[in-house]
Amino acid sequence: MTLSDVARRAGVSAITVSRALRDPEKVSPQLRETILRVVEEMGYVPDLAARALASKNSGLVGVLSPGLTSHAFLALIRGIEDRVRPSDLRIQYANADSNSEDQLRQLRFFMSQNPAGLIHVGQIGDPAIDDLLRRAPCPVVEIMDVSRQPTDMAIGIDxxxxxxxxxxxxxxxxxxxxxxxxxxxxxxxxxxxxxxxxxxxxxxxxxxxxxxxxxxxxxxxxxxxxxxxxxxxxxxxxxxxxxxxxxxxxxxxxxxxxxxxxxxxxxxxxxxxxxxxxxxxxxxxxxxxPRYEIGYRAVDMIIRASGSGAYPAKIVDLGYQxxxxxxxxxxx
Structure with missing residues (x-):
């Protein structure tokens, strides 16, 4: 089962099917619904290895945090998962320790997989980590705090x-x-x-x-x-x-x-x-x-940056109450 098979059944181009899965906002709701219905009926599963060769990324979004086991991160994870679900991206989590060496090791592992994006909740302001994130071959979103200039993009509160x-x-x-x-x-x-x-x-x-x-x-x-x-x-x-x-x-x-x-x-x-x-x-x-919204919009920033090569807002302050x-x- 290939992307072209799905496209023929849906009566659209393979590019349109790919866009509906990866960047759903760029496809009309009615067409997106038709494509997703055909995908489900045919049991299509994306070939991630083939896509990595064609698009130079694996479709992986890496999420690195020292606090994924905390109750506070459950809403964040729900937001991440809800935004990823209608796309053909997939999430890989790493619950790194707070020390920089462990986080550097996890980040290098993510980057070795040609990721589509990285979400980082770690040792913000560490020179070695900042340098690695600046050299990342994909969009990077630092989440939770927005009080400093990020290496790429940031979303959260002050x-x-x-x-x-x-x-x-x-x-x-x-x-x-x-x-x-x-x-x-x-x-x-x-x-x-x-x-x-x-x-x-x-x-x-x-x-x-x-x-x-x-x-x-x-x-x-x-x-x-x-x-x-x-x-x-x-x-x-x-x-x-x-x-x-x-x-x-x-x-x-x-x-x-x-x-x-x-x-x-x-x-x-x-x-x-x-x-x-x-x-x-x-x-x-x-x-x-707003932990759910932080997670949801962090993935959205990666999807938009991947699609257009730029995101209109590098820093998004969602405020607190x-x-x-x-x-x-x-x-x-």
Whole structure:
């Protein structure tokens, strides 16, 4: 079964069939529906090796991230998969460790397969990784943060601005001894720390001793541990801005174990706005990140760049939203 067989059955050219599979926006909805129906009826499966020879790429989109096992990335992955589904591209994931050597090894492996595109959520700003991405023979999209000039394209939010908004919210609610609690300090965590620190310095309230982290994957258990450590060392601490909602939920559990009233005695703000944040008791204030849209549009940027050789926007800032809930609901 070949592309030409499908084209003859559908009454169109082989190029039109290829376009309908790879770049569906360039084909009218009615024609695309006809072609996809014929593809399904005939059981056509693209010959990826033949296409790689003809188009100089394998149809593979590599996704590299140190956090694919995190709950926060599930919506991102759904977005990626939904955008890839109507095309004839395929996705290959690599859950690299946070260290640069592991990420370089994974990126070289992706590039050895002549990929159609790369999506990178890793050590942003590492000179060796940046250099490798600049030499990539395909479109590259750095996702999640847009606060620096990317090697090619970027989509996400400005994590520093988001942290500034969250910290100002805690100040407005009357909290003054505000801690920052987190895990490994990747680029996005560092940008959030910068925003957190800038706002508190402006208010004359920044204490570096209240920035606590452990170089490990974040979890509910880590949040419990960090809150226990914080209150043992600084019993006057009255709020925490957490790297993510996993840590925020752990902080909430530990507050309840200690008998600390939330939000009266202690305020909590998370990050990402995962579903459970709105159903905890009290519900957790969090920064909502459009993770599904980031994943969906990252693939779309690759498809468009591959088709035309250029994308009209190199940096796409999708913005964020602070969702204020019960964990900070006290008068300022």
């Amino acid at each position: 994590h520093r601005l988001a942290a500034e908004t969250a910290t100002r919210h805690l100040l407005a609610k009357g909290y003054r001894r505000i801690a920052m609690l987190g895990g490994a300090w990747d680029f996005r965590a560092r940008r959030r720390q910068e925003g957190f620190q800038a706002v508190l310095e402006e208010a004359g309230l920044f204490d570096p001793a209240l920035v606590l982290s452990i170089d490990s994957s974040t979890s509910v258990g880590l949040g419990c541990h960090l809150l226990d450590r914080l209150r043992n060392e600084f019993p006057d601490a009255d709020a925490a801005f957490c790297h993510n909602d996993d840590i925020a939920l752990g902080v909430l559990f530990e507050c309840q174990r200690r008998g600390l009233a939330v939000p009266g005695d202690f305020g909590i703000c998370g990050f990402n706005d995962l579903e459970y944040a709105g159903f905890a008791f009290p519900a957790i204030t969090s920064v909502r990140v 602070l969702v204020s809930r019960g964990s900070t609901a006290r008068d300022g």
